[in-house]
Amino acid sequence: MADALVLDPWGTSSIKDYTKLMQQFGIEPLSEELVKELPYAHRLIRRKIIFGHRDLGIIVKALQEGSEYAVMTGIKPSGDFHLGTKLTSEEFIYFLSLSPKARGFFAVADLEAYADNRIPLEESYQIALNNLMDMLALGLDPKRVYVYRQSEEMSVLRLAFIFSRSVTYNTLEAIYGQKPFSLYFSALVQAGDILNPQLPHNDGPKPTVVPVGADQDPHIRLTRDLASKHRDDLGFIPPAATYHKLLRDLTGQEKMSKRNPMGILYLNEGLKSAKLKVMNAYTGGRATAEEQRKMGGEPEKCVIFVELLSAHFLEDDKKLEELYWDCKTGRILCGECKARAWELISGWLRDHQARRSKMRDAAERLLTEKTF
């Protein structure tokens, strides 16, 4: 692929937005020089879906020195894993895979799920169990990750408490805009989650990387600010972060929402319903087949191409580029392309679901045992 433009779900103007976002908030572009320092580049990096970072140099340095670092992520239990949560999961697993000295921290935000959605803690447990089955099927090494539930992790709430003394409304408002008290409270708990790996009982302080969607940057900025403020008393190193672009849903909507079920492909979805969704996905096709043969399709606008194949299901860069030009020049029409895509997707879903079904015990252990 000569250029990442085709992979941008927001079109040209959105590229401008990401640039603006980076400039405004000081997110660094993920330069080729930096990528070369990594043992290998993940598909999401090669395709510039992960477009930026903060301080990733501290992780590169840890890799070069063979020293410990932490990778941090979490979920607010709400439902089954889908393509969006697959993205962050793969990034988490990727950063863990780069070094035997990397340790994963995975927060299950069950308190937040209760507070916001009145999901009982036991129900959160079941949801998280299901999600962890997906993560294990995606390749997560259970020996490398510490999974905890917010409701059981005293140290995170302790940190939130301490951090409440180190912020002002001005800081919070500058970062998040005017938001309800509860959101600010949650933000401090999330800062606690992100810095939890750096506490002494977790062998901290140590460099930490948090792979997130671009919309999560406010949490990263707040946490880095708090880490700096508590450098002296708690020894924190401001966490690094990588940022991925926000992908559209299957119907081309810019934000996934459960209110639009046709837009979301779940990792444990039945093949029949998955096929229906893929076949009805938003494409970059023209009004008529005739027109498309003449003018070519618009793969950069196409959910099948951008969100499904490029972001998720076609690992081979060369094949992806071929497909791009086949579409662009009108050599392949949407029907055939969808059929090919479905072949890949259904194969992936079948394999994933077969792996996943064997992961219940391992997921249960992760949720109930302290791994390290």
Add this chain to the structure above:
Amino acid sequence: MADALVLDPWGTSSIKDYTKLMQQFGIEPLSEELVKELPYAHRLIRRKIIFGHRDLGIIVKALQEGSEYAVMTGIKPSGDFHLGTKLTSEEFIYFLSLSPKARGFFAVADLEAYADNRIPLEESYQIALNNLMDMLALGLDPKRVYVYRQSEEMSVLRLAFIFSRSVTYNTLEAIYGQKPFSLYFSALVQAGDILNPQLPHNDGPKPTVVPVGADQDPHIRLTRDLASKHRDDLGFIPPAATYHKLLRDLTGQEKMSKRNPMGILYLNEGLKSAKLKVMNAYTGGRATAEEQRKMGGEPEKCVIFVELLSAHFLEDDKKLEELYWDCKTGRILCGECKARAWELISGWLRDHQARRSKMRDAAERLLTEKTF
């Protein structure tokens, strides 16, 4: 004593303030009818230092029915116990003494001490240990109280988290005025402390009474509001509270402060320094002995009379009334009165400190073991 006026450290205008306080915020006066329903009236009730309450009827009802109720208090570890902390401790012990079905909950706010004063958790532990030795010497039955450290009490921080969803800035500002984020955060944690006795693992929900100083009413109002909001999902009963007047320090200042050490009498204070403080206490004496013999003293303005003897060290109502009139009519001058007071106070301190010195092991057990 015909009238409680003499016991009011604020003078007549301050009585007006307490009345206004009660009217404005809906604190009920502690009526004689209600007091009669209690098994016995504590010195602080008889002398109307405890002047008001909210919902104390729920405790009276529990007493009459012989059913369970909780008594809740806590400290932010900061230093040794003094006359101010003795007041709340005695109230706590009093409400526990009224029924074998009463259970005490005592919160050690070590997280708050760390967050506000950077007191390490281990130091808080030592301070709390010392404080508990005083409480045991004051008569606290260790079998009747559950002592916990905020830093170890997951359920309190869970509650604070949940409550953060149930408040708005408007509510918080209406109750506390415009305050920094950290204070609002603390307020939610304190609400968590107060409702902790009502959680299922503490055999809740059940009626709870919190004896506090009048300045603590905002916490009670917030907590009652949150309890009402979570009546359906968590079953909370809005907690009852009793209110005591704020007493002056030994030098007659209206608020005790460590910046004025001559004003504070510590329960474990050496007799020499205690005597110095008592002998230099602010009195209601006249300019000259001559004048005082003629006009009489002003016991209602006198720290020896109001704060030391009436509030703390002279249990016998009759003797207190005699002293009042002896002073009022000029039959006794300040020198003699101070000498008598010192006799009582030094005797009390000696006894208390002897009892206290044997309480280290019991205090340690309270801080480290779950009592029930």
